[in-house]
Amino acid sequence: MVADVICPPGEEFECFSDIPSPDPSLLVVLDFCGTPVVEWLGDVNSGDNCANGTVLRTYAASDDCGNYFECTQVLSYQDNTPPTFDTVVSDLFVQCPEDVPPMADITSTDNCASVSQIWAFDDHLANGDTVCVLTDAVGPGVDWGLVLFNLPGSSDYFVFNTPGSMELYDDGSAMITGTVQAINNPNQQWMIYIRLENKRNWNDWNALGRHYKDDLMIAGDNYLDWNFYELDNNNSLLIGMGDFAGSFLELSHIPASYLFGFQVGAAANNKNANYGMSGWFHYEGVFNGASVSGHGDINVDKECQVSFLLQECFYTINREWITVDDCGNVAMMSQTITVDDTIGPEFTEVPDDLVLDCYSAIPEVDLSELAATDNCNGPVIITFAGEILVGDLCQGTLTRTFDALDNCDNLTKHFQTITFNDTSAPVLTGVPADLALSCEEVVPAAANVTAFDNCDGVVNVVFTEEYVQGNCPQSATITRTWSATDNCGNNTTATQIITISDDIAPVITSCPADADYDCYADIPGPNTALVVAVDNCGDVSISHIGDVQTGDECTGTIVRTYRATDECGNAADCVQTITYDDNEAPVFVNPPANTIASCDDLPDP
Numbered sequence: 001m002v003a004d005v006i007c008p009p010g011e012e013f014e015c016f017s018d019i020p021s022p023d024p025s026l027l028v029v030l031d032f033c034g035t036p037v038v039e040w041l042g043d044v045n046s047g048d049n050c051a052n053g054t055v056l057r058t059y060a061a062s063d064d065c066g067n068y069f070e071c072t073q074v075l076s077y078q079d080n081t082p083p084t085f086d087t088v089v090s091d092l093f094v095q096c097p098e099d100v101p102p103m104a105d106i107t108s109t110d111n112c113a114s115v116s117q118i119w120a121f122d123d124h125l126a127n128g129d130t131v132c133v134l135t136d137a138v139g140p141g142v143d144w145g146l147v148l149f150n151l152p153g154s155s156d157y158f159v160f161n162t163p164g165s166m167e168l169y170d171d172g173s174a175m176i177t178g179t180v181q182a183i184n185n186p187n188q189q190w191m192i193y194i195r196l197e198n199k200r201n202w203n204d205w206n207a208l209g210r211h212y213k214d215d216l217m218i219a220g221d222n223y224l225d226w227n228f229y230e231l232d233n234n235n236s237l238l239i240g241m242g243d244f245a246g247s248f249l250e251l252s253h254i255p256a257s258y259l260f261g262f263q264v265g266a267a268a269n270n271k272n273a274n275y276g277m278s279g280w281f282h283y284e285g286v287f288n289g290a291s292v293s294g295h296g297d298i299n300v301d302k303e304c305q306v307s308f309l310l311q312e313c314f315y316t317i318n319r320e321w322i323t324v325d326d327c328g329n330v331a332m333m334s335q336t337i338t339v340d341d342t343i344g345p346e347f348t349e350v351p352d353d354l355v356l357d358c359y360s361a362i363p364e365v366d367l368s369e370l371a372a373t374d375n376c377n378g379p380v381i382i383t384f385a386g387e388i389l390v391g392d393l394c395q396g397t398l399t400r401t402f403d404a405l406d407n408c409d410n411l412t413k414h415f416q417t418i419t420f421n422d423t424s425a426p427v428l429t430g431v432p433a434d435l436a437l438s439c440e441e442v443v444p445a446a447a448n449v450t451a452f453d454n455c456d457g458v459v460n461v462v463f464t465e466e467y468v469q470g471n472c473p474q475s476a477t478i479t480r481t482w483s484a485t486d487n488c489g490n491n492t493t494a495t496q497i498i499t500i501s502d503d504i505a506p507v508i509t510s511c512p513a514d515a516d517y518d519c520y521a522d523i524p525g526p527n528t529a530l531v532v533a534v535d536n537c538g539d540v541s542i543s544h545i546g547d548v549q550t551g552d553e554c555t556g557t558i559v560r561t562y563r564a565t566d567e568c569g570n571a572a573d574c575v576q577t578i579t580y581d582d583n584e585a586p587v588f589v590n591p592p593a594n595t596i597a598s599c600d601d602l603p604d605p
Helices: 202-207
Strands: 004-006 011-013 028-030 037-045 053-062 068-077 092-094 117-122 130-136 146-148 157-160 164-168 174-182 185-201 227-231 237-242 248-253 262-266 275-287 290-306 314-324 330-340 346-349 354-356 371-373 381-391 395-405 411-421 427-429 435-438 450-453 457-459 461-469 476-485 491-501 507-510 515-517 532-534 540-551 555-566 571-581
Touching: 004 068, 117 185, 130 157, 146 185, 164 290, 185 202, 227 248, 227 275, 237 275, 237 330, 346 395, 346 411, 427 491, 450 476, 507 555, 507 571, 532 540
Parallel strands: 011 068, 092 330, 354 411, 435 491, 515 571
Antiparallel strands: 004 028, 037 053, 053 068, 117 314, 130 164, 130 290, 146 157, 146 290, 157 174, 164 174, 174 185, 185 227, 185 237, 227 262, 237 248, 248 275, 262 275, 275 290, 314 330, 346 371, 381 395, 395 411, 427 450, 450 457, 461 476, 476 491, 507 532, 540 555, 555 571
């Protein structure tokens, strides 16, 4: 009988940790005597638990008849999958620096390892920080930007394929980034992330018992002006690219005592007298699947300028997260935050629109009436930009423009509308009331009337007077008119009417006295000359109005009326009463003398 053993088939795994534990029960044993004994003899691992590894797992089977067989199961593994970030970040666009969120605390998960390392970098240039362009330091011997000694299968010397960057921050830290390639193979590349910290000048550096490095003896006294940095051992990396993909090196400062530092200044690159930088580090990590360690240098020329970014207006923040598993598989995640303040200030206090009577009543511009805030909490400058008048100085609209400008030249305008229309006439003061005068009274002089306008102030007054004769010489009407017109043609007029009249009758000062007569025939005729009268204003004419007789020609009364009339027809009468009474017999003028005669001798009568 021939015994037969079928070994478990070979398998491929991503992770060494995924390889299952040995399981002898997986063997298929055929044609053995009795009950075979199956056992696991051991594993032989030909890899590093990361890449291109093979585990040869050997099983054995034996029976009571002395049959013995071995078989080998081939288990291969290759971890070339980088960790994945548990949170994916997106690019952001924000208005203000205060809108920038803090850098996220990102975690990652690896397909094989329970823990993966994460580094986070961000540039945070502000006004006054320095930005430098890095190029390879040219000097005696081979020119390089980065040296990595003792990397198996690689050149020691690397140069920048495009200029690198060094940002010098105001807090005394700095960040070096860029990509270098081997001088003999452009596909062998490293991405540089080197963070420096604790910047000191020479006096402070030397006070710590530290020195500077000048292998070519070219520094002279320049070192007195150098700045010195320490390498941030926890945040300085080289990440393989191209043919070096999957390689990862962590850097730390050498010497560990910080006897020498990353020195920056003229002739500081230890290669030439140019403005540059040099520094020395220890590296340790995974290179092409193998664990490596060694030391290296960085030697670069630098051209720097102070950043005058509108830090509060427009700039970008570049954030980078790097995660590495135990096998050197690297994943990177980037986020660009664009800060761009495009929103203008907002007015919070503005002058009210106005409706006025007068252009002259428009107030002066008062910037204290305005206030504005900015979305980014920066200062706001408020200015008066000008005004436009539509219309004239009597009726129109004045539009005033105010500008609010923030630090980023975002402009917001506010328009104040002032409407005015002068429709009010001046007001006359001192206009006298109408007046009625008797003809003997003196007409007063014209009053001193003044005018005041709501817009123009004191206004000139125009005076006119009209005299109209009445129906008699002593009567008249005087119309006095005052008028005032403002600059906008609004007119006001007031009048005073003075009426002059004669309504007082003459006064008769002498009237013929009453008279008594015996005979009617003796009564004289009317005589106006006997009447004397005076008038308060003008001439008087005397007239006989008439006689009224009562009685007969022997006895009676005559009432004789005289009238004094002035020029305005006012009249006064006086009455003379004349009485007559004929009570005397006739008197013979030549009566005959008494005669004695005989009867027949009587004379004729």
